[in-house]
Amino acid sequence: MYSYDEQDQTVVDERAAQYRDQTRRYFAGKLTEEQFLPLRLQNGLYIQRHAPMLRIAVPYGHLSAKQLRMIAHIARTYDKGYVHFTTRQNIQLNWPTVEDSPAILEDLASVQMHCIQTSGNCIRNTTSDPLAGVCKDEIEDPRPYCEIIRQWSTLHPEFAFLPRKFKIAVTGAPVDRAAVRVHDIGLRLVKNDRNDIGFEVIVGGGLGRTPIIGQVIRDFLPKRYLLSYLDAILRVYNLKGRRDNKFKARIKILLKEMGLDSFRDAVEAEWQQIRDDFPLEEETIQWYRSRFIQPDYDPDAPIEHWAEHRQQDPAFAAWYAHNTVEHKMPGYRVVFLSLKPPGVAPGDMTSDQLDSVAELSEHYSFGVTRTTHTQNLVFADVRQLDLYDLWLALSELNLATANVGKLTDMICCPGLDYCALANASSISVADDIYARFDNFDYLYDLGDIRVNLSGCMNGCGHHSVGHIGILGVDKKGEEWYQVTIGGSSGDDATLGDRLGPAVAKDKVADTIEAIIETYVDQRKEDESFLATVRRIGVQPFKERVYANH
């Protein structure tokens, strides 16, 4: 992963000092509540339902063992001993105090971490493919560009007070695992017909209350122009984006109101004026590549498929099949740590687990742990020879539930239990669904199904792009749930279609069961859930779900 130099360290140290002073001035009455609001938000601090919430940036999802231990320490010292992993690869503390927040930022800075721009109307954490650098199909490792974008966006003087939040995702693989089409800007590393590598630029995607799939505004952007092009997009947005209505302030609305062509024209015109002002030279890119400490792979790592163990031990076999994937290096494999065991809020982890994972990462994966937008963790570089021992260790920690990508690997926001914005709970609904699908053989038979839950239309749980999406709404003080099917955040990014009227909280699990039964009845051979929905449409699902209503 990227390692800070002295100047990077200076930035986070100075930021922590600035925030301490801002907090002091707030408590001294020199900053009003309203004035302090964007300042604390840009340091990740929300005021939530029960307590403040602090969101810690995990740039493109990479965490060192030292950083994990610090997170564990912070959660123990300033919170209740557990943390929540988010859909933007970040970490949230649910119970810190405003008074402690400067100390937390200082602790984070001591391990090259920060909360800079993790909320507020500014450029947020840059996210990426959790398999960056280790998947076989990659065109180029996106992480150096993620880091360049992280630095470019950090304290950008022109774009700190945008009309609304702004999220960027980058992927280097043809298969999209970074949901680039549902970000304000999505960047895909692509090759043009001259075999040069550059970026396809997608703009205007986003979830929330008006979910929209992003559109390509440039097929090929040479790397040299990455930052000037980003500046051009942001400048057009900063100047023209709506500021009169918070719900119409995202760039997706601007793009929609201007139309793709005139939006593109405005960006290109702006870019023509600045394109050569600050080129990203190849030697600069090379410098960033060189700051990433590459795993010291053993070229002679033995190939080990664990055939015998898998035959003898079905639990290990299931974990191997569902929670590990191929690695570009022979003798290595990628391991997913499921944060979706039964009875645990999806994406939550305790400090003890964090400490243990830190230790395991040092032992088995070059000391690096990655977070995914589906709220799981990844050990990207595990020797095949170590897989069985690692499985045993992860099982002890309740991190080896073999359900990655399956129905119970749900994306879920904190919901009404924590969040001030939520209209309905999500964790308890996830629990209900989980209980109906506790038979693993059945889960595996159903194949890959993405179930996403949000407790309000802001959509932190990405419900609109779930194969099955569940959205909590408030109806006269009661929690109801709208169900959509057929959404996807992958290459075929699509918004789900609404099934019908919202269902009561105690009927959500029944509804999901009816949807799944319909799929099982209608699927052809190995057809996936999503493919079946695409083929037969919503109607058959709708008929079954509402038959008894």
Added chain:
Amino acid sequence: MRIIKDREIIEDAWVHLCDEALPADGKVTVPLNRWLVERDELLCRDGEIGVRLNCEALDELDGLSADLGKIQLVVLEIPKFTDGRVFSMARLLRDRYGFREEIRVLGDFLYDQMFYLERVGVNAFEYHGPESLEDALHAFITFSVNYQQAIDGPGLIQRRGREI
């Protein structure tokens, strides 16, 4: 009135006019719409002249650009400290329109934003507290590292891997 200009506290002589009669001499600013109507008269008088823009004036920036060589001050009025358009407007005035004279902000801005404002080309601040002007000068040294290019030159990113 004391203001901050070029990181120093100075006694300021500019007078902001709305539709009052023009004094015969001295430094005055007028809002853009008055400038557009009374341009020739304003230029004939003996004394420096400044134009005040609000954030809605973006489309008129082009109209003003030909006259920028004739005025000595552009004042950007900030209606609300969360309205970030002023940051792009200042940068455009410097980068795109080559305005080299004073750019001043007045209105609703925070001490905490002065660092950013300076980096996009604002060099004068009509700051009204709660910090003292002396304390407010610290805003400019909040950060000693700039990653990205702005009015103050290339950023750290571009210098990396290269001898600049």
